[in-house]
Amino acid sequence: MQAETHQGIYTKTEQKFAWIYLINLIFYFLPLFVASFKWWQYLSMAAALGIFLFCYFKAYRSKFSAMHKPILGIIIIASLITPINPGSISMFAYAGFFIALAFPLRQYILYISTLALLLVLLDFCYTLHWPYFLTMGIPILLGVSFFGRVERQRLFHQQREQRSADEISQLATTVERERIARDLHDILGHTLSSIALKADLAIKLLDNQQPDAVRVQLTELSQIARDSLSQVRQSVSGYKHHGLSAEVSKLLARLRDGGFNAELQGRVPALDPRSETALILVLTELVTNVLRHSNGDSCQLSFGQKNNNLIISLYDNGQAENLTAGNGIKGIKERLAALNANINFCLTSGYKATINLPLPLGNLE
Structure with a gap:
């Protein structure tokens, strides 16, 4: 598991703060105020500082998989400058931070122990001008590396939260697409069936030379088309309606226009908006199926209550031989589920x- 972006472990905004964390280099500059050096030593310390800064920013902007190279560069340059300036312990501390940040626990323990041993060897092999190189250096190394472990956990936690947010966003997008697809199927299927019925009725009336009746049917057809356009627009932001009772009345009117003797039994209840929306779309799909496929002439829609359950039944007297579960039936079951x-x-x-x-x-009640 790696909390990395295509730019590295930190964002561009976070990388801007890299300069602030260089405050620990104060240990590197302290010897300059308490001891005198030759010109070539000053030049060596400046060169070492330049190389360190390059490696530091390289590590800060690297992915975990590439961080070992700048870490190694920091350790090498710190080791080389230690005989001249034991304040190099600050550089070793940065190396410890990046080791703790970049590697899993077992590797971290191995590498940080090796780095502490390197400090012991440097103190043993060279006559350093700072007697506290080990007594202060190793605690600083271990303390800074601890902050590296904390930072590693913070980055991983941040990545997990981002991944969860991305998954939630993707799931919400998928659910919304499915909702729009179901709404369009239910709304347009019902509306286009009604338009076809109105158009067929207008043709029959025209054949019977009833222009006034034809005008009425065409006016209603135009209104249905406008309502359909409005519903399609609304479906992308959530289906809007005038309540279950009003929509039931419209569905019964459509059934009667389709030649059915449509009756309502029971009282249409008032439900919460979410339930009413789902039921309206379900009933719309069921009525559309009746208009399309039933060869009957009577239809009943009933509302009742049993054991605190709302029971809604739609019955027509058509002689259906089988029921094919297409997208409409699938959408109905999903809404009800x-x-x-x-x-x-x-x-x-x-x-x-x-x-x-x-x-x-x-x-x-």
């Missing part, structure tokens, strides 16, 4: 669809 509801179909003595919707206690 989101409400913990279900639907059953029966083809005995006609076509009957029964919706069972659990309701909170006291929702219906």
Whole structure:
């Protein structure tokens, strides 16, 4: 698991703060105020500082997989300058930070122990001008490396949160696309069926030379088309309606226009907006199926309550032989499943669809 971007482990904004963390180089400059050096030593320290800064920013902007190279560069230049300036311990501290940041726990322990051993060897092999090179250097190294481990965990936690946010966003996008697809299927399927019925009726009336009746049908057809356009526009931001009762009245009117003797039994309840929207779209799809496929002439829509469940039934007297579960039926089941509801179909003595919707206690009278 690696908290990396295509630019490295840090964003461009975070990389701008890299200069601030160079404050620990104060240990590198302290010897300049307490001891005198030859000109070539000053030149060596300046060159070492330049190389260190290059490696530091290279490490800060690298991915974990490429960070070992600048880390090694920091360790080498710090080791070479130590005999001249033991303040190089600050450079070793930065190397410890990046080791803790870049490597898993086992490798971190191995590498940081090796680095501490290197400090012991440098102190043993050279006569350093700072007697506290080890007694202060190793605690500083280990302390700074601890902050590197903390930073590693922060980056991984940040990556996990970002991944979760991306997954949620992607899931929300997928769900929204599916919702729009279902809405368009339900809304347009019903509307186009109604338009076709109106157009057929207008043709028959025209053949019978009833221009006034034709005008009425064409006016209603025009209104249906406008309503359909409005619903398509609304579907991209959430289906809007005038309530379950009003939409049920429209569906019954469409059935009557299609030649059915449509009746409503029971009282249409008032539900929460989410449930009403889902039920309206489900009933729209069911009515569309009746208009398209039923060869009957009577249809009943009933609302009732049983054991605190809302029972909605749509029945027509057509003689259907089988029921094919297409996209419409699939969409119906998906909408109802989101409400913990279900639907059953029966083809005995006609076509009957029964919706069972659990309701909170006291929702219906």
